[in-house]
Amino acid sequence: MPILEVKNIKKVYTSRFGGNTVQALSNVSFSIEKGEYVAIMGESGSGKTTLLNIIAALDKPTSGDVLLNGESIVSIKERDISAFRRDNLGFVFQDFNLLDTFSVQDNIFLPLVLAGKTYEEMNERLKIIVKKLGISDILNKYPYEISGGQRQRTAIARALITKPQIILADEPTGALDSRSSDGLLKLFEEINNDGQTILMVTHSIKAASKAKRVMFIKDGEIFHQIYKASMTDEKMYQKISDTLTMIVTGGERNE
Amino acid sequence: MSRFFYSKIAVNNIQKNSKTYIPYILACICTIVMFYNMSFLAAAKNIGNLSNSSSLRQVLIFGEKVIAIFSIIFLFYNNRFLVKRRKKEFGLFNILGMEKKHIAIVMLLEMIIIMIISITAGVLIGIILSKLIILLLFKIITFKVVFGFEIPIKSVIHTVILFSGIFGINLCYNIFQVHLSNPIELLKGTNAGEKEPKTKWIIAVIGVICLGRGYYISLTTKYPLAAVGGFFTAVILVIIGTYCLFIAGSIAILKMLRKNKKYYYKLNHFVSISSMIYRMKQNAAGLSNICILSTMVIVMLSTTISMYAGIEDVLRNRYPRNISVNAYNVSENQIKKLNDVIEKQTSILDTTPMNTVSYRYMYFITTQNRESFTIKEINNYIPSDAAELVFITIDDYNRMSNKSESLLKGETLLYTLNGNIDGDEINLNGFKFHIKKRLPSLYKEGRLTSIMANSYFLVVDDMDTIKEVQNALKGDNGNIEYVSYYYSFDVNAKRDIQIKLTQALKKELIRISPKIDIEGSESSRKDFFELYGGLFFLGIFLGILFIMAMVLAMYYKQILEGYDDKERYSIMKKIGMSCEKIRQIIKSQVLTVFFMPLIVAVIHLIFAFNILTKFLSMLNFTNVRLFVICTIITVCAFSVIYTVVYVLTAKTYYKIIRE
Numbered sequence: 001m002p003i004l005e006v007k008n009i010k011k012v013y014t015s016r017f018g019g020n021t022v023q024a025l026s027n028v029s030f031s032i033e034k035g036e037y038v039a040i041m042g043e044s045g046s047g048k049t050t051l052l053n054i055i056a057a058l059d060k061p062t063s064g065d066v067l068l069n070g071e072s073i074v075s076i077k078e079r080d081i082s083a084f085r086r087d088n089l090g091f092v093f094q095d096f097n098l099l100d101t102f103s104v105q106d107n108i109f110l111p112l113v114l115a116g117k118t119y120e121e122m123n124e125r126l127k128i129i130v131k132k133l134g135i136s137d138i139l140n141k142y143p144y145e146i147s148g149g150q151r152q153r154t155a156i157a158r159a160l161i162t163k164p165q166i167i168l169a170d171e172p173t174g175a176l177d178s179r180s181s182d183g184l185l186k187l188f189e190e191i192n193n194d195g196q197t198i199l200m201v202t203h204s205i206k207a208a209s210k211a212k213r214v215m216f217i218k219d220g221e222i223f224h225q226i227y228k229a230s231m232t233d234e235k236m237y238q239k240i241s242d243t244l245t246m247i248v249t250g251g252e253r254n255e
Numbered sequence: 256m257s258r259f260f261y262s263k264i265a266v267n268n269i270q271k272n273s274k275t276y277i278p279y280i281l282a283c284i285c286t287i288v289m290f291y292n293m294s295f296l297a298a299a300k301n302i303g304n305l306s307n308s309s310s311l312r313q314v315l316i317f318g319e320k321v322i323a324i325f326s327i328i329f330l331f332y333n334n335r336f337l338v339k340r341r342k343k344e345f346g347l348f349n350i351l352g353m354e355k356k357h358i359a360i361v362m363l364l365e366m367i368i369i370m371i372i373s374i375t376a377g378v379l380i381g382i383i384l385s386k387l388i389i390l391l392l393f394k395i396i397t398f399k400v401v402f403g404f405e406i407p408i409k410s411v412i413h414t415v416i417l418f419s420g421i422f423g424i425n426l427c428y429n430i431f432q433v434h435l436s437n438p439i440e441l442l443k444g445t446n447a448g449e450k451e452p453k454t455k456w457i458i459a460v461i462g463v464i465c466l467g468r469g470y471y472i473s474l475t476t477k478y479p480l481a482a483v484g485g486f487f488t489a490v491i492l493v494i495i496g497t498y499c500l501f502i503a504g505s506i507a508i509l510k511m512l513r514k515n516k517k518y519y520y521k522l523n524h525f526v527s528i529s530s531m532i533y534r535m536k537q538n539a540a541g542l543s544n545i546c547i548l549s550t551m552v553i554v555m556l557s558t559t560i561s562m563y564a565g566i567e568d569v570l571r572n573r574y575p576r577n578i579s580v581n582a583y584n585v586s587e588n589q590i591k592k593l594n595d596v597i598e599k600q601t602s603i604l605d606t607t608p609m610n611t612v613s614y615r616y617m618y619f620i621t622t623q624n625r626e627s628f629t630i631k632e633i634n635n636y637i638p639s640d641a642a643e644l645v646f647i648t649i650d651d652y653n654r655m656s657n658k659s660e661s662l663l664k665g666e667t668l669l670y671t672l673n674g675n676i677d678g679d680e681i682n683l684n685g686f687k688f689h690i691k692k693r694l695p696s697l698y699k700e701g702r703l704t705s706i707m708a709n710s711y712f713l714v715v716d717d718m719d720t721i722k723e724v725q726n727a728l729k730g731d732n733g734n735i736e737y738v739s740y741y742y743s744f745d746v747n748a749k750r751d752i753q754i755k756l757t758q759a760l761k762k763e764l765i766r767i768s769p770k771i772d773i774e775g776s777e778s779s780r781k782d783f784f785e786l787y788g789g790l791f792f793l794g795i796f797l798g799i800l801f802i803m804a805m806v807l808a809m810y811y812k813q814i815l816e817g818y819d820d821k822e823r824y825s826i827m828k829k830i831g832m833s834c835e836k837i838r839q840i841i842k843s844q845v846l847t848v849f850f851m852p853l854i855v856a857v858i859h860l861i862f863a864f865n866i867l868t869k870f871l872s873m874l875n876f877t878n879v880r881l882f883v884i885c886t887i888i889t890v891c892a893f894s895v896i897y898t899v900v901y902v903l904t905a906k907t908y909y910k911i912i913r914e
């Protein structure tokens with residue numbers, strides 16, 4: 001059974017006064033198996049964030065369904081949603097979304113505190129993750145005192161500490177310089193190798209070329225997908241950019 | 256770029272920031288209305304028609320000054336808040352190619368627009384309200400109505416000059432602020448205070464010491480006179496202490512709580528403590544302002560209301576009898592004439608003196624050294640070792656208090672009011688008395704009510720002894736003919752007859768000796784109403800002003816925090832905190848932060864209670880029960896207003912969060 005199944009998702013934004021409507025997603029379906037590392041590529045405004053928000057239960061689809069481990073998250077009751085999100089999903093955002101009132105350590109602890117874990121347990125988990133991410137030295141610093149790369153690592157640590165079913169990352173390299181981006185992508189590969197399922201949306205070819213599978217979204221639909229299999233990063237990069245050129249020049253769909 | 260272009264930007268800016276600017280302009284208008292009205296009262300011709308106009312006028316002029324100082328601080332403080340919020344906007348202008356010079360022009364235009372609106376509206380509304388205000392004042396002090404309508408040009412000019420000045424200073428500050436910073440800083444502007452505050456132990460300790468010292472002074476003040484000096488010292492100490500504790504103490508406590516891992520890593524505590532540590536840095540000053548304003552409002556209202564409500568008590572305290580005559584250094588012959596005059600004048604007005612109290616006495620201001628006293632020349636102030644000695648004879652004492660004590664020469668009955676003499680001996684520059692008995696109480700009236708310094712009342716065997724004491728103390732050797740004489744009585748007559756009698760006595764008695772004072776409770780009543788009514792009025796007036804200031808301070812605090820928290824809570828929501836939980840945490844946090852100043856204010860008040868009663872007793876107000884009741888009512892009423900303001904301003908906060 002796939003860990004995540006997205007079925008015929010449609011999302012129409014209606015402006016507050018009913019007038020304008022924007023169709024962000026028209027019909028999106030795909031599924032992700034446990035342990036996969038999937039990237040969704042698309043231009044700015046193609047509906048990537050919308051899709052991720054729906055998968056994250058932060059937003060409701062106009063129609064369609066999202067199943068996590070076979071369970072529909074669209075039908076989860078409003079008051080259980082936060083707990084569901086906290087227990088099953090880990091988030092990494094483009095702008096990190098760290099809280100400036102918390103130290104790095106407390107930022108990482110936040111989801112566990114929300115889940116009501118004891119300090120001992122939190123500390124136990126923290127030690128392991130922090131070591132892997134190489135942020136042990138900055139635990140007592142505050143977000144504004146550390147670099148962008150370190151902030152993103154903190155955000156990843158915060159996502160990982162709940163041992164989520166799946167990590168959802170929205171343009172995680174978007175606000176980073178290229179060196180920090182490389183580090184981050186390497187990190188994603190490593191955690192994926194440890195068995196962590198990752199779904200990342202991005203418009204960076206370089207970021208996407210590290211994933212094991214890349215899906216392309218255009219006009220609110222999944223347009224095409226590429227499996228990396230045994231390809232090298234360079235080969236994958238080439239293939240992705242070819243596909244993008246094809247999408248832009250309006251070539252026909254290639255199954 | 257044309258002038259027109261700038262003014263368009265300026266108008267646009269004010270509109271765009273209407274959420275902060277409209278309250279600011281309203282506050283400016285209210286402050287101007289208040290100032291104009293106080294200035295108007297201080298200058299109003301109608302006040303001149305009152306009998307005791309000079310003391311009332313003084314109260315009003317004092318009020319005008321207080322409001323002026325308050326306006327400067329208040330408007331400057333709020334202006335600073337506005338600029339801080341708008342730095343980002345100015346940074347953006349700067350980056351988009353607007354020079355600082357041009358930003359300054361925009362700021363100037365904005366300020367001119369705000370100034371013209373505020374001053375015009377403020378003065379106009381002030382003029383319209385002034386009639387109402389003077390009616391109210393007269394209602395309070397004389398229960399009469401006034402006619403006519405006046406617009407003292409002097410007050411209008413004062414108002415315009417003062418507030419133009421305030422706006423000018425604020426403008427300079429704003430331009431200076433923008434001038435100092437570079438665009439990047441300007442862009443960050445609002446978020447500048449992000450660093451976690453350090454624990455400032457020294458300031459926290461200073462705060463504790465100041466507050467402790469202030470409380471100590473208040474609790475240990477025994478004498479009314481000491482209350483005057485002590486009161487102002489205590490007020491200043493408590494203000495400093497409040498600031499220090501809000502600024503440093505709060506952070507120290509929060510950080511200590513954070514150190515306790517078990518406590519800290521509970522969801523509610525986790526979020527509140529961390530954000531309060533962060534927030535205290537920006538808000539400590541605002542919270543202490545609110546706290547101090549609250550304390551001031553409550554103290555001012557409760558004291559002035561008590562005095563006004565207890566005006567009859569005060570009169571009775573100050574004038575135990577309807578009419579009293581105090582003659583200093585008169586001869587026996589003059590005393591006889593005095594008694595005759597009183598008898599004659601009362602019978603002319605068809606009444607007779609009742610409840611008569613009379614005694615002869617002598618008093619000396621001395622320097623006390625344990626049980627020894629030496630004479631002291633008093634200058635302007637009274638040192639702490641000064642002691643007042645008042646002598647009366649055993650005959651007068653027995654008559655006044657219905658006793659039948661007897662004394663031998665060299666024996667005395669001692670009553671002590673403040674002060675202390677150990678042992679059984681008193682040495683008056685060589686003249687010794689044996690204390691036969693200490694009186695637990697003494698009928699007090701006239702000179703016997705002294706409250707100034709340490710006072711001792713000595714009952715001795717006869718007048719000759721008193722004269723010998725005088726010889727001993729002053730070193731005179733001659734035979735002294737003069738004593739002081741006090742005579743007081745009630746009359747069973749209407750108010751106007753009493754006033755007539757007092758005036759007649761004044762005229763007649765002055766012929767006997769210029770050193771005779773006559774006081775009538777009825778003729779003083781008007782003066783008391785004018786003075787205490789004036790203070791009461793001022794109390795209410797300033798109370799309203801301070802409450803307005805508080806409302807604005809709270810409102811701005813809510814907005815500031817609303818924008819700050821908005822982002823924070825949206826992140827927490829994404830990470831998995833339910834809206835319900837968020838709401839709950841916000842609520843408890845906002846409640847704590849908001850009601851802390853009120854709670855601290857009430858604590859201040861409890862500690863201030865002792866010194867306040869002493870202070871009031873100097874103004875002849877000794878009805879502690881009434882004061883307690885008035886204070887409790889004031890505190891309750893104030894808490895209700897505070898809560899209403901909180902509920903209203905909290906709405907803004909929630910609206911911002913939900914946006």
Ligand SMILES: Nc1ncnc2c1ncn2[C@@H]1O[C@H](COP(=O)(O)OP(=O)(O)O)[C@@H](O)[C@H]1O
Nearest residue numbers: 013022024042043044045046047048049050051
């Ligand atoms: N809350 C919203 N209300 C209305 N339209 C929205 C909203 N969020 C996104 N959109 C629109 O939906 C489309 C997809 O947006 P988004 O998912 O943010 O794209 P991406 O993340 O790929 O850049 C855009 O056209 C955007 O304008």
Ligand SMILES: [Mg+2]
Nearest residue numbers: 045048049050
């Ligand atoms: Mg996006």
